[in-house]
Amino acid sequence: MKVKKKINSKLLVVDIAECAIFVALMTAGAYIKIPFPLVPLTFQTVICVLAGLLLGWKKGAISMSVYCFMGLIGIPVFASGGGVFYVLLPTFGYILGFILAATVAGLIGGKAGLPVWRYFVAAVAAFLANYLVGIPYCMVVVYLQGMDDLLTVFITWNLYYMPKDLVLCVLAAVLAWRVLPHIRNGRNKLKQSKDTEERDEIRR
Numbered sequence: 001m002k003v004k005k006k007i008n009s010k011l012l013v014v015d016i017a018e019c020a021i022f023v024a025l026m027t028a029g030a031y032i033k034i035p036f037p038l039v040p041l042t043f044q045t046v047i048c049v050l051a052g053l054l055l056g057w058k059k060g061a062i063s064m065s066v067y068c069f070m071g072l073i074g075i076p077v078f079a080s081g082g083g084v085f086y087v088l089l090p091t092f093g094y095i096l097g098f099i100l101a102a103t104v105a106g107l108i109g110g111k112a113g114l115p116v117w118r119y120f121v122a123a124v125a126a127f128l129a130n131y132l133v134g135i136p137y138c139m140v141v142v143y144l145q146g147m148d149d150l151l152t153v154f155i156t157w158n159l160y161y162m163p164k165d166l167v168l169c170v171l172a173a174v175l176a177w178r179v180l181p182h183i184r185n186g187r188n189k190l191k192q193s194k195d196t197e198e199r200d201e202i203r204r
Contacts, residue, residue, distance in 0.1 A: 014187075019063040022051040026067045026098070027077040042161075046168035048098040049105045049126045053119060053176035054183060057106025064099040071095070090157065093137020097130035104129040109176065112184035119173035127169040131162065 025047045034041035052060035071082040078086060078095065086092050109122025135158050142153050 052105025060102035097133035
């Protein structure tokens with residue numbers, strides 16, 4: 001029993017560490033902007049998609065939820081800091097969309113050994129899920145703030161960003177396809193170690 005608890009604790013620590021890594025990556029991604037034609041190159045969308053693909057839908061959604069919660073309670077993990085006032089910003093819909101995107105990516109392609117096309121479908125579906133939440137939220141907020149030219153807002157604040165995010169999400173699918181087998185092997189080794197130690201404990 002002690003051995004089982006010990007191995008389960010190791011697996012739990014690994015789970016927490018994996019989620020923490022993606023929370024840290026999302027925080028870093030909020031501040032990294034590479035100059036690019038029309039719009040800067042940012043990485044948060046692709047990071048949330050990778051969270052779902054590499055961690056699975058549960059841990060992917062948890063990591064994105066923790067990131068969102070940290071920002072709302074005032075920890076400066078968002079691009080402009082943090083705080084509950086963020087819900088009034090047009091871009092907050094995309095932060096909420098990260099949770100849905102990671103969930104969708106994990107449900108469709110969050111397992112090792114799938115054909116590569118499943119990861120592509122998962123990444124594209126997650127990309128669409130993020131914008132499905134982000135665009136309406138953005139449009140409603142700017143409308144309530146009195147902005148009348150919604151078409152310009154849609155193009156400059158949303159549409160311009162979609163091609164580069166789509167390309168990055170496709171690259172994320174390739175990365176997940178390559179990396180997931182190694183993650184699975186690492187977890188299998190932990191489980192095999194658990195089974196071996198449990199058998200040794202029984203024999204004693």
